[in-house]
Amino acid sequence: MKRRDFFKKGTKAAVAAGVVPMIFTSCANTKDIIYDKPNDKWYHLGTGKTGMPNRKPVVTYDVAVIGGGAAGICAAVASARNGSKTVLVQDRPVLGGNASSEIRVHLNGVNDIKGKAERETGIIEEILLHNRFENEQESYPVFDYVLYDFVVREPNLDLMLNTQAVEAVMEGDVIKSALCWQATTEKMFTINASIFIDCSGDGLLAATAGAIYRTGREGKTEFNETFAPDQPDGWQMGATLLMSSKDMGRPMKYSPPSYAIKYTHEGAHPRRHFKWFKDGIWWIEVGSNDDIIADAEVNRHKLMGYLHGVWDYIKNSGNFPEAENLALDWVGSLPGRRESRRFIGDYIVSERDMTEHKHFEDCIAFGGWSLDEHNPGGIENISEPPSYFHYHFKEVYQFPFRSLYSKNIANLMFAGRNVSQTHIALSSSRIMATCALQGQAVGTAATICNKRNVLPRQVAQKHINELQEQLMRDDAFIPKRPARDPKDLARKASLLFASSTSSGDVNNLINGMSRDIDGTINHWKSNGLPAEIQLEWETPILLAAIELKCDTNLARNIMMRKDSRNDELFGNSVPKEMLKTLSFEARINGKWQKLGNIEENRTRLITLKFDAIKVTAVRVKMAATYGAKNVKLFEVRCYA
Incomplete structure (x- = not known):
């Protein structure tokens, strides 16, 4: 079967x-212990009723x-x-x-x-x-x-x-x-x-x-x-158990638990280094050449033993005087597979x-x-x-x-x-x-x-x-x-212009590339703030949404890190380049009317939706970023 x-x-x-x-099921007994619980003697004192409630929702x-x-x-x-x-x-x-x-x-x-x-x-x-x-x-x-x-x-x-x-x-x-x-x-x-x-x-x-x-x-x-x-084999990349330590400002003792596996580093490869050990060591890892899922609990126990064995070596071998004031403040119990x-x-x-x-x-x-x-x-x-x-x-x-x-x-x-x-x-x-x-x-x-x-x-x-x-x-x-959405009305605008430009070109906002890539500039950047962009259509269009993609400095990473790095590659704050405050207007029957405003934008993709209206022009007024002197955009889209 x-x-x-x-x-x-x-x-x-x-x-x-x-x-x-x-x-558990069998041909002779179609009931199972999870669904039916025939021996569960639940008695509800509030209602006086017996029997289990429905635990089988669909x-x-x-x-x-x-x-x-x-x-x-x-x-x-x-x-x-x-x-x-x-x-x-x-x-x-x-x-x-x-x-x-x-x-x-x-x-x-x-x-x-x-x-x-x-x-x-x-x-x-x-x-x-x-x-x-x-x-x-x-x-x-x-x-x-x-x-x-x-x-x-x-x-x-x-x-x-x-x-x-x-x-x-x-x-x-x-x-x-x-x-x-x-x-x-x-x-x-x-x-x-x-x-x-x-x-x-x-x-x-x-x-x-x-x-x-x-x-x-x-x-x-x-x-x-x-x-x-x-030749092919059964090896699968291993799981790692992590930990982190804290400087307590005074010498801290450490005694390994009973399940710790003694570690000496004798005969270890030179690339098994202890750099950044304060926040964990990724090579405390166990793989498998068989069924890595079935072996998960055995490997978890091993990893806990190896982790404490390595920490014992760091604390008590005498080779790491910089660890004297460190103490474990978190130890993982779930390996990362x-x-x-x-x-x-x-x-x-x-x-x-x-x-x-x-x-x-x-x-x-x-x-x-x-x-x-x-x-x-x-x-x-x-x-x-x-x-x-x-x-x-x-x-x-x-x-x-x-x-x-x-x-x-x-x-x-x-x-x-x-x-x-x-x-x-x-x-x-x-x-x-x-x-x-x-x-x-x-x-x-x-x-x-x-x-x-x-x-x-x-x-x-x-x-x-x-x-x-x-x-x-x-x-x-x-x-x-490049994007080429036929529903994007911005691509059909007869005119697109900006109040000022310090780099790029406002027409880049409709070229289908929403980032600078492969050495090519695909942005428009203002010369100071406030700034605005405007789109015009020769005949009225039905409009219900305006979408922008602003700058969040994609060259700088904003992930969670244990070491809270803040340098040219990593950032631990809101990107200063991101657009914060802006408003939207449309020309309707020859007069400019406000469509909406955003005071504290929190995303690169900015979307304003509204009831569909016929317009001949829209403009976006940008008042502030989260710290940058100029605002940078990569794309503007308009949809019915």
Whole structure:
């Protein structure tokens, strides 16, 4: 019997994952201990009634997103904003995945291309800007709540925390429902949806649906990869457990716990250094050449032992006098995983696609973190370097949509480290900001599926231009692909001019490129403030929205960092270049009328919507930035 036919034939598989209880069924007994609880003697003193309330809710959505890391958040928000009723299912009590307070990994992206690549925009940048406004103290636990606020404020999006999708209910090659266990409420939700997006990393839902996937490393010959091993094997990049310490201003003692694994650094490779050890050591890592998911709890215990063994070495070996006043103030208990399942789509991205900068007609995202092959044995192989190589890119590479949906499950997409790619390709694209771009792409594609009544493969074949145009309208960047939305009325303006210009050209605002890239200027910058731009049409147009893309200094990274860096590469405040205060006017029947104003803008993409009116001109008056003397814009759009 095929795996995807299990539920059609009335049989449930046993599932054990994290805090999810076992579900037992057999041919002789169709009841299960979770649903029916025949021995539960609950007596409600308030009502005098006995018997359990309904713990088997059934809910229906247009789109169900599984996994609340960077990819899942961006997928769910994109889906909801573009019109699909969406649910985001997260198996932890907080959002953020590896970037959450539970793990605390920096949310990196193309910032590894130093001095050339401009960072990611779209929803992931909006999240990071939101954090700069709401979390000036740069607290990881507060960052959890910033993410929570960012999700729950979306009116078309529901959030389920502490909930894991444990089983797919199939109808042929289509996922009909996801069974989701919510540990805090003892509920087994049945979530019905037209489109499912698995951004959970490990991909349990996709696996139970029967989606084809692979694990381990491809050999050199399969994809002609320079950095792959000679022969394929089962090794998967390891998980890391992090910690942080605090200077207490006086000598602090440390005694390792009973489970600590003694560490001496004897025979360790020179590249296993202790630089920045105060905020954690990434090479306290354990990989697997077998089932890295099944081994997760064994590896977690090992990692806790290795972490305390290394800290004991730092504190008590005498080799680190600078650690005398340091004490652990946070130790992770949830390892950050880098790799497990990789689901197969219509295209498998490989090393050469990245290093040779292959152009994809269905490009929907980009990356640029170095190819970074970790030591398979991790800390258990200390004589070898922790990372074998870094292949540094000089420009960003493209990522295709065909690698973000399942080859054999018709209504399943994915984003994150579990997408269709080789092990070597994953060594770069696993970085969270890159995963976030993939998430926004599949969330947007899901709404096209529902709008057009098609499946993801049909989006790739027939509606890819629509997907790309919507992504760029929503401030995602697609390399080598200018926007050319036929609905954008700004492109049809007979005249566009500005009150002043210090660099660029006001006509750049309608050239389809919303950033300076590859040495080409695509902006207009004022000469002082206040400043304004104006668009004219020869005949009246029906107008209902004006959209701008302003400057947030994409050359400077604004991610959460443990070390709170504030220099030319990293910023820990609101970008001073961002437009803060502006107003909008339209010429209606020959007279200028005010459309609206924004006093404290907080995003790069600025949108003003209003009741549709006929206009012959609009102007945008810009009064202030968050500190810069001039205002810079990259795009203006107008829509009916």
